[in-house]
Amino acid sequence: MPRPSRRRAAGILSAAVLALTACSGGSAEDTAAETAAGSATPVDGGSAAVALVEPGFLTVCSESNYPPFEMEQGGEMVGLDMDLGREIAADLGVEMKNVTLGFESIQSGAALDTRQCDVAISALSITEERRSVMDFSDPYYDNEVGLVTDGEDGVASIDAAREEQVRVGVMQGTVGETQARELGLDTVQFEDATTLFTGLSTGAVDAVLDDVTAIAEHAQDDPDFVVQETADLDDQLGVAVRKGDAAMLQAVDATLDRIEEDGTLEQIVEQWIPVQEKD
Secondary structure (H helix, E strand, O other): OOEOOOOOOOOOOOOOOEEEOOOOOOOOOOOOOOOOOOOOEEEEOOOOEEEEOEOOEEEEEEOOOEOOOEEEEOOEEEOHHHHHHHHHHHHHOOEEEEEEOOHHHHHOOHHHHOOOOOEEOOOOEOOHHHHOOEEEOOOOEEEEEEEEEEOOOOOOOHHHHHHHOOEEEEEOOOHHHHHHHHOOOEEEEEOOHHHHHHHHHHOOOOEEEEEHHHHHHHOOOOOOEEEEEEEEEEEEEOOEEEOOOHHHHHHHHHHHHHHHHOOHHHHHHHHHOOOOOOO
């Protein structure tokens, strides 16, 4: 199963014919901050001063709707990544402020470079390409991908999807998209997770390849959605900071060390991603 990267998993996620459902998530209003170069203020981040875009706040960039990592509930952004951001902010002695942006501006490093945020916490997979434009913390979560169909009679495996050249929906800019192409699948891009799973339910695609935690969240209410197969990935999620921002990186890693040692990380993961074991 996808698991906290820094702690032992508590169980195994069902890998075949696991009935799941898709929920319709609303998008949070884009609250992107204006470029704030020159307005950074230092706070104590341990052995070095951490410069913040806005005094008194750790500004966190995330996508608006990628449950269970980030999503809107009751007008507030919640999720695993939001809880992680609050832990980092608390250790810095400031409050967390969330800025929701398109995933492309986050994963390209543009949001960090233009100082729209101090850190990006948005289920970001650590890749060499992304390392060229941003720095990553130690990983906080390990991931898998799953192939989902609308009904048990859909394409039965990743190999079958490739051989039959069925249309497989992917979310653009994600490791799932990269993995699908490396597997030789016939991919159809979607801008976000909600439209991705809507495309599956309406027949725009024959299957979806995405990380299994997002699949589970989007599939809670539709018993027709089925995970046909999961695949292990060398895919770890990390917190991104501006390239060369050693002080912020040190502060983030210090928080990750703390919440691993005191059990907070495990509690956060178990809250948002309950373990499901196959019978």
